[in-house]
Amino acid sequence: MKRLSLLGATGSIGHSVAKLLADAPGLFRVEAVAGGKDAKALAEAAQALGARFAALADPAGGRALADALAGTGIESGAGPAAVLEAAAREADVVVSAIVGVAGLAPTVAAFAPGRRIALANKECLVAAGTFFMAEAARLGTEILPVDSEHNAIFQALAAGPRRDVEKVTLTASGGPFRLKGREEIARATPQDALKHPNWSMGAKITIDSATLMNKGLELIEAQHLFGLPAERFEAIVHPESVVHGLVSFIDGSVVAGLAFPDMCVPIAHCLGLPDRIATTCRRLDLVALGRLTFEAPDADRFPALRLARAAMEAGGAVSTTLNAANEVAVAAFLQGRIGLYGITDAVAATLDRINGGPAPASVAEALDMDAAARRATEALLPKFAAKAS
Numbered sequence: 001m002k003r004l005s006l007l008g009a010t011g012s013i014g015h016s017v018a019k020l021l022a023d024a025p026g027l028f029r030v031e032a033v034a035g036g037k038d039a040k041a042l043a044e045a046a047q048a049l050g051a052r053f054a055a056l057a058d059p060a061g062g063r064a065l066a067d068a069l070a071g072t073g074i075e076s077g078a079g080p081a082a083v084l085e086a087a088a089r090e091a092d093v094v095v096s097a098i099v100g101v102a103g104l105a106p107t108v109a110a111f112a113p114g115r116r117i118a119l120a121n122k123e124c125l126v127a128a129g130t131f132f133m134a135e136a137a138r139l140g141t142e143i144l145p146v147d148s149e150h151n152a153i154f155q156a157l158a159a160g161p162r163r164d165v166e167k168v169t170l171t172a173s174g175g176p177f178r179l180k181g182r183e184e185i186a187r188a189t190p191q192d193a194l195k196h197p198n199w200s201m202g203a204k205i206t207i208d209s210a211t212l213m214n215k216g217l218e219l220i221e222a223q224h225l226f227g228l229p230a231e232r233f234e235a236i237v238h239p240e241s242v243v244h245g246l247v248s249f250i251d252g253s254v255v256a257g258l259a260f261p262d263m264c265v266p267i268a269h270c271l272g273l274p275d276r277i278a279t280t281c282r283r284l285d286l287v288a289l290g291r292l293t294f295e296a297p298d299a300d301r302f303p304a305l306r307l308a309r310a311a312m313e314a315g316g317a318v319s320t321t322l323n324a325a326n327e328v329a330v331a332a333f334l335q336g337r338i339g340l341y342g343i344t345d346a347v348a349a350t351l352d353r354i355n356g357g358p359a360p361a362s363v364a365e366a367l368d369m370d371a372a373a374r375r376a377t378e379a380l381l382p383k384f385a386a387k388a389s
């Protein structure tokens, strides 16, 4: 039985992992779980999964967590050091599903020789991808992509040598505003933007999908994961979210990864490799679906894609700044402080203000740069407040 730790156990990916583990009894024993603030939900997850250790990032929730786990035999801890401890405990596989750059230090703390990281958290690659991938390689840690597009591409890449890859294509659903005009998008409320057409996910990534920043972050994520030049990656809109990623080879062959849009599928692939786990994940029925459609993304209505592409091409620390600014701006949008276009406006203004410089060479450097960018974005937000609807 393999030992598994789950960082971000109370979130959307955390729930999908729990569902999969229930589907595949006897394959994994859960060592540690970690969460952010919700002590009650974390205690429930720890008990449901039979974890040995539960760690909450928020020190204020430590007592509530310990009380909820009293008598269960599950150890608990609170504060950032407890989350790092959960990440570093003996395990064969660690699922990285904390949202945002908050996942960077715990994920790197989980690196160990022979260990597998099933990586859902994309922000750690956007903020510090060069260091992250080099450090994983140095320590002999395997990084497997959980993100649906990257998982499909990872599987498609096995069809030919990396040097013969002409193009890697990520698909985007287009989000809830795919068919809306600029004025309507500008007036969108958090409630409107949280209605993803195909996926049920946490709030941050759902807003990123609405601005298409998610696809921009994913282009950068893909470049770090697959190590190909920036110009070989493209994003296209595919409203059905059935074809997740495609790899085009120099002989004209295109290998695509398809699945019903449910994170159960890529999670099962990452946890099962080199075998396949038999799951009850919903199956794809192409005849029932009837047709698959594709279109070019509209960079005028969705400027985030252009910003992220420019950050990817610039390299260095630009994407560290982009990620931090986006996290601050998404939170401000969810609080009603700025409008949807305020997110990309605030990111662009932050990128104008902060020089790129070299890519962070450690977690500490990445978090310092992240903090500086956050301060800059916060200071700029009032400029965009008037645009909130």
Ligand SMILES: NC(=O)C1=CN([C@@H]2O[C@H](COP(=O)(O)OP(=O)(O)OC[C@H]3O[C@@H](n4cnc5c(N)ncnc54)[C@H](OP(=O)(O)O)[C@@H]3O)[C@@H](O)[C@H]2O)C=CC1
Residues within 6 Å of the ligand: 007, 008, 009, 010, 011, 012, 013, 014, 034, 035, 036, 037, 038, 039, 041, 056, 057, 083, 096, 097, 098, 099, 100, 102, 120, 121, 122, 123, 146, 147, 148, 199, 200, 201, 202, 203, 204, 205, 263
């Ligand atoms: N949801 C999806 O389908 C997909 C998600 N991803 C990526 O996976 C990651 C997780 O997404 P998702 O599950 O949707 O997000 P959620 O918001 O649903 O869950 C986030 C999780 O992170 C925890 N958390 C937040 N801050 C901290 C912290 N400082 N320390 C420890 N834990 C923390 C939360 O705990 P608490 O509940 O206490 O706040 C929660 O368990 C993101 O990076 C996202 O981009 C990628 C592809 C698909």
Ligand SMILES: CC(=O)[C@@H](O)[C@H](O)COP(=O)(O)O
Residues within 6 Å of the ligand: 147, 148, 149, 171, 172, 173, 174, 175, 199, 205, 208, 209, 210, 214, 215, 241, 263
């Ligand atoms: C499930 C997953 O991988 C998400 O990243 C998803 O792709 C988001 O949908 P969008 O394609 O709308 O960004």
Ligand SMILES: [Mn+2]
Residues within 6 Å of the ligand: 147, 148, 149, 150, 218
């Ligand atoms: Mn994705």
